[in-house]
Amino acid sequence: MTDISLKLSAYLDGELDAAEARSVEAMLETDPALQAELDALIAADALANDQFDAQLDQPVPLALAQKIKALPVGSPPSRPASRPVWGALAAGLALFMFGGMGGYVLKDRISPAGLQFAQAGWLNDIADYHAIYASQQRHLVEVGADESDHLKTWLGASVGADFSIPDLTGFGLTFEGGRLLVANGKPVAQLMYRQADGTVIALCLQSIPDGDTSSPPAFRQQTIKGFDFVSWQGGGAAYVVVGPGGHSGLADIAAQAAREV
Structure with a gap:
């Protein structure tokens, strides 16, 4: 993500001061490509939020619910510190959210480059x-x-x-x-x-x-x-x-x- 893309994200979130906001607006007026990028950010955020809201109404898959229910309340001191159960669960949940087990879309989603994608704020x-x-x-x-x-x-x-x-x-x-x-x-x-x-x-x-x-x-x-x-x-x-x-x-x-x- 380029510096101007990050600045667009901050602009949409209302995080720029007045002078910086005016600078971005001036560039938007003269740069159709930049305006198109801004419109794409807004449209993508709206779509992702709609998908996220829709997923909240769907039940958790039975297999995942059973695994969570079966987890012990605590871990004994002798459990190897290199692979704590909650770390494994977190990794599994992350794969579930990002992978093909239902197509969940996170509200604070991450781009292929690993950076947070801008929200319309x-x-x-x-x-x-x-x-x-x-x-x-x-x-x-x-x-x-x-x-x-x-x-x-x-x-x-x-x-x-x-x-x-x-x-x-x-x-x-x-x-x-x-x-x-x-x-x-x-x-x-x-x-x-x-x-x-x-x-x-x-x-x-x-x-x-x-x-x-x-x-x-x-x-x-x-x-x-x-x-x-x-x-x-x-x-x-x-x-x-x-x-x-x-x-x-x-x-x-x-x-x-x-x-x-």
Whole structure:
């Protein structure tokens, strides 16, 4: 895996500072091959996650379950240290997970070169959350819009980034409230808006190190798991507006949100 591939992985995971992220985005705008590599990383991660989730619903093969059940609770001191039973079990499980005994795909998979393959990071997690919560009616949010001051204080402290709640009524969006999520192992503030026809648009933010408050945001559009995303960074946080695939005006909504958040 090349240095730029590793940097793409860090970019997707939100691990780059603002200056490094802008550098990657500039290269993506002028290098179609690099953009194709980024799209392939996102698509491969989504596919692997879907396969991993599907495997969780399948039973453990009987032969493996019997071997695990037959293992002793402890090992006597005289057992040779060079081949502990748990080491053998771990090796067997690794072969099972990677080999042909069911085709399991690990979430943190390894490439043929032995390096970890990049994951789509927090945006992939946001897509999963949006698929669940956008269909909710009564329980769309955890804290309602009538407690906006509390929402800003609570989520701001939890995420580690101050923010304002953008007014998106000009796009026919009513602010419904928000909730706390966890994406890529870090807290995320999610603000939910709804159109008159029931369409839900979410604005999510997560703190990042070394945020740049001086430069205008660089917006990035992509589709993940059937949802459209417009993401950007600024002021010590990473932001994303997410809506259903093909939603018109999502980029304009993101631009307005970036000005007010």
